[in-house]
Amino acid sequence: MSDMQEQAIRQQCKTLRMSTMGGQFARLAEAAIREGQSHIGYLEALLGAEMEERETRAIARLLHEARLPRMKTLEGFEFDRSGVSAAQLRDLAAGDYVAKAEPILLVGEAGTGKTHLATGLCVAACRQRRRVRFTTATAMINELAEAAHANQLSRALSRWERLDLICIDELGYVPLAETACELMFQVIADRAEKAAVIVTTNLPFSEWSQVIPNPRLCKALIDRLTDRAHIITTGTDSYRFRRTTAARKNEKA
Structure with a gap:
């Protein structure tokens, strides 16, 4: 993956407000190659990381608002x-x-x-x-x-x-x-x-x-x-x- 591709993907993730995917897609892609994951497996891991981070942020916000x-x-x-x-x-x-x-x-x-x-x-x-x-x-x-x-x-x-x-x-x-x-x-x-x-x-x-x-x-x-x-x-x-x-x-x- 070229630097230009990485930058483009990060910008797209930023526009879509998927900050975790933007920060982890390259690392997870390398892990997928090493472990022989399918494209679907890689996508599942990437989406799972985004969902987990959003859940963590949502709970943190609710805890803050609870005073x-x-x-x-x-x-x-x-x-x-x-x-x-x-x-x-x-x-x-x-x-x-x-x-x-x-x-x-x-x-x-x-x-x-x-x-x-x-x-x-x-x-x-x-x-x-x-x-x-x-x-x-x-x-x-x-x-x-x-x-x-x-x-x-x-x-x-x-x-x-x-x-x-x-x-x-x-x-x-x-x-x-x-x-x-x-x-x-x-x-x-x-x-x-x-x-x-x-x-x-x-x-x-x-x-x-x-x-x-x-x-x-x-x-x-x-x-x-x-x-x-x-x-x-x-x-x-x-x-x-x-x-x-x-x-x-x-x-x-």
């Missing part, structure tokens, strides 16, 4: 040190709950791994090419309040509605004003039986009235979130505290 606090996966969670079922989380990570619009509620004390598990489920959903958004309850309410103040609430609610999965972290850590609760309820109510939501909370449902002052709104929110939900209890024993304690013991040993 995850940290890149944590279920594979990195130490299930043997927690009371959470690894099998249950693996089943959920397969994504059926997203397709069926079933909520997931992670309930437990601070440090028990709720955010790690929620993030891991979000990563799994992004890998399945689903549109995900991770937020804290406070950040979501602030965003909606700013949109309402700017007369853009309807547009903001539409953006949330278009997502395949929303994860609301730290619900229950800070008392919420009634107006704030109403804004969050709009998002959750709009998704009921239509799209999936993950919520992490440090409070049992019987104590949600401590942070949601309107009893009727509190009851309605719990009703929407618990309907057909997967409720996972992470316990009261801090995973982070145990890990820190173990690390200090190892340092002294």
